[in-house]
Amino acid sequence: GLSGKELRSTRRRMQMIFQDPLSSLDPRQNVESIIAEGIEAHGLASGRDGARKRIVELLDAVGLPSSALRRYPHEFSGGQRQRIGIARALAVEPDLVVADEPVSALDVSVQAQVVTLLEELQRQLGLTFLVIAHDLAVVRHISETVGVMYLGALVEEAGSDELYAQPLHPYTRALMSAVPVPDPEVEDRRERILLTGDLPSPANPPTGCRFHTRCPWRQPTRCDTERPEMRELMAGHKVACHWAEDISDLKLHPKSADEVAAEQGVYVASTGGLDAGQLLDSGRDQAATNF
Ligand code: SF4
Known part of the structure; x- marks a missing residue:
């Protein structure tokens, strides 16, 4: 003290x-x-x-x-x-x-x-x-370095431009994919990653990777049992995901929100997952940033 x-x-x-x-x-x-x-x-x-x-x-x-x-x-x-x-x-x-x-x-x-x-x-x-x-537009505007947190733990850290150009962690990808793009053509083609399931309690986070209960890229069994450390994949760009390289090289593909829900045994309404507003307003998912 x-x-x-x-x-x-x-x-x-x-x-x-x-x-x-x-x-x-x-x-x-x-x-x-x-x-x-x-x-x-x-x-x-x-x-x-x-x-x-x-x-x-x-x-x-x-x-x-x-x-x-x-x-x-x-x-x-x-x-x-x-x-x-x-x-x-x-x-x-x-x-x-x-x-x-x-x-x-x-x-x-x-x-x-x-x-x-x-x-x-x-x-x-x-x-x-x-x-x-929580507002990714604000974060982008005022930050030099951005750290993304999920359930109170850092999952990705990078320079702001780098992070927005190439998000590596599945949670960051989902957050970014929820932000509308002003260009209508890009907007139409935009891949949206919907997350399913409730946010677990930060006081009692899931075993293994904290994000595994909602991650569209989750792989058996390592994601469920082994906590991923922050690793520097590129200069100044760190991520806590066992599969970040394979996800980035498109060797692994995301499951839909319904498939993730079925695996986890949670029900998703037919519209599927969370919309951008819900995702960003949940008040519990956090992006911490500094500049
Ligand atoms: S470690 Fe597994 S569950 Fe966690 S973010 Fe990476 S792929 Fe998803």
């Missing part, structure tokens, strides 16, 4: 941005006192005037006017509140900012603005962001 002092300095170096800005901001504090807290706790400005000057700079950095100082969280829109949350995180000059679903609670029209702001801040301040998100 860390001592009190170490914990304090670690906390300062690592800050969080939360999914729901309203519930993460104290409704009884105005913006000035919300942001001042961290600055004062870590002695980062001298006196009230110094702190206020710093807060105005931070508000400016996140695109809010200095008139925001005296206002309260409920007086702002969702996107503005997320900007306040970002300013609060930046106030203590962190090295790493962990953003847990930073835009998923915002209107789609506002999401892009907040993503752009995060990118600008990352460039200007040399920050590292660790972004946890």
Whole structure:
């Protein structure tokens, strides 16, 4: 464990941005006192005037006017509140900012603005962001490196462009195949990998490969009994799947959702499997990313 002092300095170096800005901001504090807290706790400005000057700079950095100082969280829109949350995180000059679903609670029209702001801040301040998100478009946009998690464990890790161009893990393939393509011709030919069955409990994951109960490429018996390690198949591209090479070389072919269901003894409605929305909104499958 860390001592009190170490914990304090670690906390300062690592800050969080939360999914729901309203519930993460104290409704009884105005913006000035919300942001001042961290600055004062870590002695980062001298006196009230110094702190206020710093807060105005931070508000400016996140695109809010200095008139925001005296206002309260409920007086702002969702996107503005997320900007306040970002300013609060930046106030203590962190090295790493962990953003847990930073835009998923915002209107789609506002999401892009907040993503752009995060990118600008990352460039200007040399920050590292660790972004946890389900929305693959957001992940792709803001990440240099993407790690894909299934049931709380990393199953694939690669540079963002590489991962989207050549997903290797069956779960990543299924996630990618659920994302619609804007080009209608490509969209028509797009291969969709439907997953079947319920998501098992992360507290009690399946034996062998965690994904074997839903994997269209599952092979007897290794997938059921032997936990695949992360292996680096290409420079900077790691995957935890026993059969990744054969799947990639098309030596193995995926079973349909119905076949997987029959093998696992689960019933699938005639429309088959999960649709993209369900898959991405399940709230439990996770893609963690950083850049
Ligand atoms: S190890 Fe087997 S079950 Fe797991 S992802 Fe690879 S093919 Fe599927």
